[in-house]
Amino acid sequence: ERAREILERTKERETNKLGIEAMDLLDAYGIPTPDSAIVTDKQAAVEAAKEIEGNVVMKIVSPDILHKSDIGGVEVNVAVEEVASTYDDIISRARNYQPDANILGVQVQEMADLDAGTETIVGMNRDPQFGPLVMFGLGGIFVEVLEDATFRVAPVSEDEASDMIDEIDSAPLLRGARGRDPVDENGVIETIQRISQLVTDFPQILELDINPLVATPDGVEAVDIRATID
Ligand code: ADP
Ligand code: MG
Known part of the structure; x- marks a missing residue:
């Protein structure tokens, strides 16, 4: 049911592309995803990072930017005191890259253990x-x-x-x-x-x-x- 809602919402948009904002689709099917929140200002980004604890990953959320790291839209291992400035950096890189991109916000995500993984x-x-x-x-x-x-x-x-x-x-x-x-x-x-x-x-x-x-x-x-x- 949740998956259906997510997909229907997409149909109302101008694009048929889904990006990182669709993590809930995986969650709805029981596929494990890291803790994350999508935020639209830097104060909320800091709050989200504190909630997660430890360093976080931050990603641009935009259906128009599907290859996020290509445009500097992904920062890994961000310490909480860097979250606010990283938020601004990510948004401004995205705006530079594509001024008319529909930017939904920034995802603050728990780090996965890439060393062991x-x-x-x-x-x-x-x-x-x-x-x-x-x-x-x-x-x-x-x-x-x-x-x-x-x-x-x-x-x-x-x-x-x-x-x-x-x-x-x-x-x-x-x-x-x-x-x-x-x-x-x-x-x-x-x-x-x-x-x-x-x-x-x-x-x-x-x-x-x-x-x-x-x-x-x-x-x-x-x-x-x-x-x-x-
Ligand atoms: P994109 O594929 O759009 O560039 P990703 O979300 O896949 O964006 O992030 C790019 C890379 O950053 C990943 O391939 C991975 O190496 C690293 N990365 C992304 N999210 C995490 C995470 N939560 N924990 C650790 N590394 C991550
Ligand atoms: Mg990827």
Whole structure:
């Protein structure tokens, strides 16, 4: 029901793109997301950061800016005393980049543990022949460089989701290569299945990417999403 509301709200807008403001969509399908708040002034940003505790990540929220870090729209590891000035920096970079962008605010987000974790990507696009193709691969910079990804037609079963992890060349990275602790594979499998369910329930989702889904030994966290809605 919540997912439906989020998608309907999008239809009322001028764009069919959803960005980081759609984190609730994942939440509605039980995919873990870091604590976060979207704020529209710097005082509220500071309050949100205090609420989260520890350093935070700050991101531009705009359906017109889907590649946020390309324009300086993401700052990681921001200490609370830097939050107010970082808020101004992020907004002014976005305005410079695209003066007519519809800026909804800034997201203040809890930090994911990237030291213990690996950035993966779970995505979907609709193939004219096969229908909804769910994708899994390594995220971050690796996804473009290695082109190491695998696909299944939704709905994806638990076994299929598990096979998807086996199939990528970088599977050893998730399974404790170089003395690292193996990541929570069940969390990855569940996320693949939940995305598969979401895009099966809502044919109007044409495209969707969680990039990254941070996978750590303790679980997974979706820290970024973008989607195209019909
Ligand atoms: P975009 O893909 O639009 O540039 P992201 O939200 O994916 O924006 O952020 C860019 C990068 O910043 C991520 O790939 C990740 O490396 C880092 N990052 C984003 N959010 C977090 C977070 N909550 N914790 C730790 N690192 C993060
Ligand atoms: Mg991203």
